[in-house]
Amino acid sequence: MADSGSEDIAVIGNTDLTPSESENNLKNTMAEKGTSLLKMMEISVAEAEKRTGKNAVNMQETYTVYLIETRPVDAASEGTNPVPDSLWRRYSEFELLRNYLLVTYPFLVVPPLPEKRAEFVWHKLSADNMDPDFVERRRVGLENFLLRVASHPDLSSDKIFYSFLTEENGWKETVFETGFQAKADSRLKALNATFRVKNPDKRFAEMKHYGDELQSVISQLLRVRARAADRLYGVYKVHGNYGRVFSEWSAIEKEMGDGLQSAGHHMDAYAASVDDILEEEEHYADQLKEYLFYADALRAVCRKHELTQYELEMAAQDLTSKKQQREELATGMIRTFSLKGMTSKLFGQETPEQREAKLKMLETQIEEGEELVKERNAECEEFVKSAWVDIERFKEQKDHDLREALISYAIMQISMCKKGIQVWNNAKECFSKM
Amino acid sequence: MSAGTPRSLASSGQRALQDISHPLSAEESALSRSPDVLNPNSAGERDLILANGTPVDTSSPASSSSLLNRLQLDDDLDGETRDLFVTVDDPKKHVSTMETYITYRVCTKTTRTEFDLPEYSVRRRYQDFDWLRNKLEESQPTHLIPPLPEKFVVKGVVDRFSEEFVETRRKALDKFLKRVADHPVLSFNEHFNAFLSAKDLNKRQGLALLTKMGESVKYVTVGYKLRARPLEFAAMGEYLDVFTQKLGTIDRIAQRIIKEQSEFLIELREYGPVYSSWSSFEEDLHDPLEGVSGCVSNCSSALEELTEDMSEDFLPVLREYGLYIESMKNVLKKRDQVQAEYETKLEAVVFREDKKSPVSSDVEKCQDRVECFNADLKADWDRWQNNKRQDFRQLLTGMADRNIQYYEKCLAAWESLIPLLQDKQDTKGETN
Numbered sequence: 001m002a003d004s005g006s007e008d009i010a011v012i013g014n015t016d017l018t019p020s021e022s023e024n025n026l027k028n029t030m031a032e033k034g035t036s037l038l039k040m041m042e043i044s045v046a047e048a049e050k051r052t053g054k055n056a057v058n059m060q061e062t063y064t065v066y067l068i069e070t071r072p073v074d075a076a077s078e079g080t081n082p083v084p085d086s087l088w089r090r091y092s093e094f095e096l097l098r099n100y101l102l103v104t105y106p107f108l109v110v111p112p113l114p115e116k117r118a119e120f121v122w123h124k125l126s127a128d129n130m131d132p133d134f135v136e137r138r139r140v141g142l143e144n145f146l147l148r149v150a151s152h153p154d155l156s157s158d159k160i161f162y163s164f165l166t167e168e169n170g171w172k173e174t175v176f177e178t179g180f181q182a183k184a185d186s187r188l189k190a191l192n193a194t195f196r197v198k199n200p201d202k203r204f205a206e207m208k209h210y211g212d213e214l215q216s217v218i219s220q221l222l223r224v225r226a227r228a229a230d231r232l233y234g235v236y237k238v239h240g241n242y243g244r245v246f247s248e249w250s251a252i253e254k255e256m257g258d259g260l261q262s263a264g265h266h267m268d269a270y271a272a273s274v275d276d277i278l279e280e281e282e283h284y285a286d287q288l289k290e291y292l293f294y295a296d297a298l299r300a301v302c303r304k305h306e307l308t309q310y311e312l313e314m315a316a317q318d319l320t321s322k323k324q325q326r327e328e329l330a331t332g333m334i335r336t337f338s339l340k341g342m343t344s345k346l347f348g349q350e351t352p353e354q355r356e357a358k359l360k361m362l363e364t365q366i367e368e369g370e371e372l373v374k375e376r377n378a379e380c381e382e383f384v385k386s387a388w389v390d391i392e393r394f395k396e397q398k399d400h401d402l403r404e405a406l407i408s409y410a411i412m413q414i415s416m417c418k419k420g421i422q423v424w425n426n427a428k429e430c431f432s433k434m
Numbered sequence: 435m436s437a438g439t440p441r442s443l444a445s446s447g448q449r450a451l452q453d454i455s456h457p458l459s460a461e462e463s464a465l466s467r468s469p470d471v472l473n474p475n476s477a478g479e480r481d482l483i484l485a486n487g488t489p490v491d492t493s494s495p496a497s498s499s500s501l502l503n504r505l506q507l508d509d510d511l512d513g514e515t516r517d518l519f520v521t522v523d524d525p526k527k528h529v530s531t532m533e534t535y536i537t538y539r540v541c542t543k544t545t546r547t548e549f550d551l552p553e554y555s556v557r558r559r560y561q562d563f564d565w566l567r568n569k570l571e572e573s574q575p576t577h578l579i580p581p582l583p584e585k586f587v588v589k590g591v592v593d594r595f596s597e598e599f600v601e602t603r604r605k606a607l608d609k610f611l612k613r614v615a616d617h618p619v620l621s622f623n624e625h626f627n628a629f630l631s632a633k634d635l636n637k638r639q640g641l642a643l644l645t646k647m648g649e650s651v652k653y654v655t656v657g658y659k660l661r662a663r664p665l666e667f668a669a670m671g672e673y674l675d676v677f678t679q680k681l682g683t684i685d686r687i688a689q690r691i692i693k694e695q696s697e698f699l700i701e702l703r704e705y706g707p708v709y710s711s712w713s714s715f716e717e718d719l720h721d722p723l724e725g726v727s728g729c730v731s732n733c734s735s736a737l738e739e740l741t742e743d744m745s746e747d748f749l750p751v752l753r754e755y756g757l758y759i760e761s762m763k764n765v766l767k768k769r770d771q772v773q774a775e776y777e778t779k780l781e782a783v784v785f786r787e788d789k790k791s792p793v794s795s796d797v798e799k800c801q802d803r804v805e806c807f808n809a810d811l812k813a814d815w816d817r818w819q820n821n822k823r824q825d826f827r828q829l830l831t832g833m834a835d836r837n838i839q840y841y842e843k844c845l846a847a848w849e850s851l852i853p854l855l856q857d858k859q860d861t862k863g864e865t866n
Contacts, residue, residue, distance in 0.1 A: 210715060214715075217711060220708050221708045224701060224705045231697045231698035235698055239691065242684070245680055248680060249680040249684075252676050256823055259827075263830070399718040402719055403722055407855045410729075410855060414849060417841045417842075417848065418845065420837070420840075424834045425838060428834035428838065
């Protein structure tokens with residue numbers, strides 16, 4: 001067996017792993033990735049609280065804040081358990097952090113935030129952002145986000161990230177001071193533009209396609225799963241009606257009464273058990289959602305590559321055309337159609353001085369252009385190299401995480417089946433005593 | 435008690451019944467009771483007359499009085515030593531120019547001397563069962579006749595020749611005959627005998643038709659108003675009313691569950707394949723995703739089986755009990771009528787007491803009818819309660835079993851998936 005970490009040993013042979021246990025396994029995996037940050041500190045999003053205050057347009061609003069706790073690693077292992085450092089952040093600050101990371105590291109697949117609004121809900125699940133269950137799941141999602149960033153080989157050493165975890169006041173200003181927003185424009189351009197790249201890197205094109213497909217299939221999966229959850233809820237709850245009618249029926253029976261009554265209780269228990277079952281399944285849905293949003297991040301990297309490539313190609317194209325112009329000017333041969341060429345044909349050629357000036361200008365432009373192309377080329381190569389490393393890292397992470405998610409899903413299903421068998425066996429015993 | 439004892443009104447007739455100690459009482463101890471507890475008058479053959487004038491068939495050994503003698507010789511009638519076994523199986527479609535219909539094979543094995551042969555195998559159609567039931571109701575009006583499955587099905591809505599429908603019907607017909615065969619009185623009925631043994635039932639039916647009066651002869655004497663139903667029969671009536679209600683509720687719940695499960699199944703059938711299409715563009719995850727897809731598919735099949743079984747086995751039995759209850763209610767009503775007639779006639783006689791005319795034999799006969807009816811009914815009631823208890827124990831245990839089987843199938847599917855999902859670690863180790 002490959003030495004891929006302790007979490008596998010915990011899962012194999014032990015199908016009674018609860019979702020929270022498998023969540024811990026995921027955290028352990030990330031911790032073991034051995035980033036310097038996680039070697040230093042433990043990070044968690046411990047609590048969530050409601051606050052009210054005035055917003056930017058001076059209106060009252062209610063929002064939720066999350067408590068980020070950090071604790072030095074050694075202290076915990078020494079067993080002294082000191083009070084952790086903590087600060088409160090709201091969702092919009094997490095968003096700001098992520099945007100900063102996206103812009104600053106366009107070649108990295110930046111971990112996604114939990115969803116802004118509840119999607120793929122089935123009827124018992126609230127779509128309300130203030131609903132305590134939603135807030136709780138968001139808390140978990142935010143913690144996951146921080147751990148993902150903290151376990152990334154490159155992102156974990158970012159200073160802004162560090163101060164997000166440690167500096168409550170003035171962090172926002174620090175972020176804006178980096179001037180990342182200027183770069184944000186080019187990122188937006190990348191995401192929204194429709195340009196054609198002549199020689200796209202095949203690998204990136206395939207990756208983008210993969211991202212599209214992944215996003216589509218996970219969306220579909222989440223949609224159908226939510227509908228199925230609704231139906232399953234119905235099946236279990238209707239069985240509760242048996243509880244009531246058996247109880248009423250037992251009242252008119254002599255010998256059959258006890259058996260019926262007790263069986264009825266088991267039917268009630270069966271009906272009630274679906275709430276826990278579906279809550280656990282939401283955990284699985286959240287794991288899928290993370291990768292739904294990860295797919296988006298992946299596509300963003302591919303799009304950024306395209307933009308970089310495009311800009312290189314534009315620069316190269318521009319250089320080529322300038323060189324051509326120079327040649328034409330130098331040899332007097334007009335190879336390509338140009339307005340200048342036509343007008344000079346019609347109205348006579350320019351003076352030698354004019355030509356000289358033009359040639360000189362072109363030379364300068366060509367020099368600059370060559371520099372630009374060299375620059376862009378280097379950029380492109382750098383981008384491709386860094387991005388591809390991260391994409392490979394991401395692929396491995398994705399394969400591992402999704403596999404773990406499927407395993408914990410199977411374990412969930414096994415637990416549900418075992419509970420079902422137990423309840424019906426109990427009921428059967430009561431029936432046989434009727 | 436002798437015939438000279440003044441008869442009181444039927445409402446206190448219970449005492450007389452208890453003294454009689456009906457031989458068909460379901461209590462085990464009844465069989466060991468000595469015959470001298472019996473009212474000597476009921477030991478003789480009485481002329482019991484139906485309202486339409488035809489005599490009740492008391493010449494057969496099945497009449498309540500002489501049955502006593504048989505019981506003392508027979509072993510425990512509750513099923514340990516049965517001497518009559520009946521089954522209904524092998525449905526076949528018959529196509530003629532006039533119609534298409536299904537016949538069922540009815541097999542009988544018996545040691546009873548009432549039958550010429552020890553074994554019979556005849557083919558009967560639903561019509562024949564219906565004929566039998568009508569004859570039984572006619573000739574054994576004081577007894578509860580088991581119900582038949584519904585006669586009419588709306589053509590075009592239900593496929594009368596579909597496998598499920600035929601099988602459901604066959605089971606109900608089998609149940610019907612078994613219940614008749616197990617009944618200590620009904621099983622000795624000559625029409626039942628003919629049904630089981632006659633090569634050409636139509637001839638017998640034809641003969642019977644001549645004497646038959648109307649659709650089904652109702653042993654109901656109309657026009658007599660009952661003062662009060664005796665307590666124990668009133669209690670039966672109340673029980674039946676509540677029981678009907680509860681059965682109806684259970685039926686509705688079962689239907690609703692089937693519906694919800696069917697909707698769930700529809701979603702599952704869409705859910706599984708999504709994993710499959712996902713696996714088509716994954717490398718490492720291809721096998722795990724395919725595995726999940728297969729698993730969901732297995733669970734879907736298991737669920738489909740569960741809903742089908744519940745539909746075919748559970749619901750029909752519930753409905754049949756509804757019919758059974760209706761039959762029982764009708765018997766109670768008939769009993770009321772008989773008692774009402776007796777009370778009315780008795781009052782008339784008492785009213786004329788001053789004339790010192792002897793108690794008319796008509797009133798005596800009425801009283802006998804009441805007493806016999808009450809005795810038969812009580813015995814049938816106890817038997818019915820017993821059977822009901824067994825039937826529902828079986829039915830509900832069956833329901834539990836099917837659900838257990840469903841979960842076990844799903845469990846097996848998911849458990850077998852786990853090693854497949856964890857397999858990556860092994861292969862990775864090898865390739866490394």
